[in-house]
Amino acid sequence: MTTARHLVTIDQLRSRPFPGRRGRSDVGDSGPGYHIVELATSEEFWEDDGTRRELVADQYEAERDALAALLGGRWGQAQVFSLWSLLRRGMEGEEIPEPWSVLSGSVPDVHLWRADGHWIALGVSQWDKELPFQLLVVVTEIDPP
Template identity: 40%
Template sequence: MTTAELETVVQEALARYLPIIDEMITDPFPATDFEDGSGYGGPTHVVRVLRTSQDFWDDEYHKALQQADAEMSAALDVLAAALIVRWGDPLVVDLWSYLTAGYEGRRAPELIERLSQSAGSLQTWPVPDAGRWIGLTVGQHDTELPLELTAVVSHTPLPAASAADTY
């Protein structure tokens, strides 16, 4: 990724995605479950896809995937840096441990279980005075499908760093 491309990703993340995160923190949760092109949620949480890459069906040498991964990582990093300034270092949740715990028959909270099916980790921050927490992750539902930069807001208890900490 060139410096100019990286700068474009950074500026877009700050100008476009940070306001969405701010709205997610203050907006009321929906009364009923929903799922649409922008995400999903319900009375306890909202998940929004902030950025979606192309798909990778014809990416034989994984060049497009590498480019998309670099862009998503840059956007995630700049958003995380903005949230670190506000609320300090994140708690990093090992979603992979929740996925493997699910294979062993242990049930994680629905939100964490669903996130674990596409992402390996989730950076989370409690939001003071809001009774909520915010999370950021990059995930992919299958190797040919797009990468997604996702923001999560919930008023459920903050997830433990790993499934091992909860069982």
């Protein structure tokens, strides 16, 4: 998918209503107050020695940074928001609201903007070393905890 298509997807998500229940939509996961969409997904790494995984990680981070630069032209400089503390707090039993709870399980940090009553978060996800990388965008009305 191209950067132009990513921008269109983000604009569509910002205007799409949030569902009443959590579920899978035609573009990703949605729930009360949020949408999470995979803009791009790599291949899996079952037979990898780590070199290809590092290259793909660099590629996805570069793609995130390029998209963040374009979004920064719209909404200003992004705040880089670490999700590590949310993951730790959730593991200690604190209730972390969605979409922040699910993000903290696979995304170390997000580039974050506040625009027109919504938070827009952009991050690179990998659930485990064998699983694919994903470039994710989140549009939510739920404040980061």
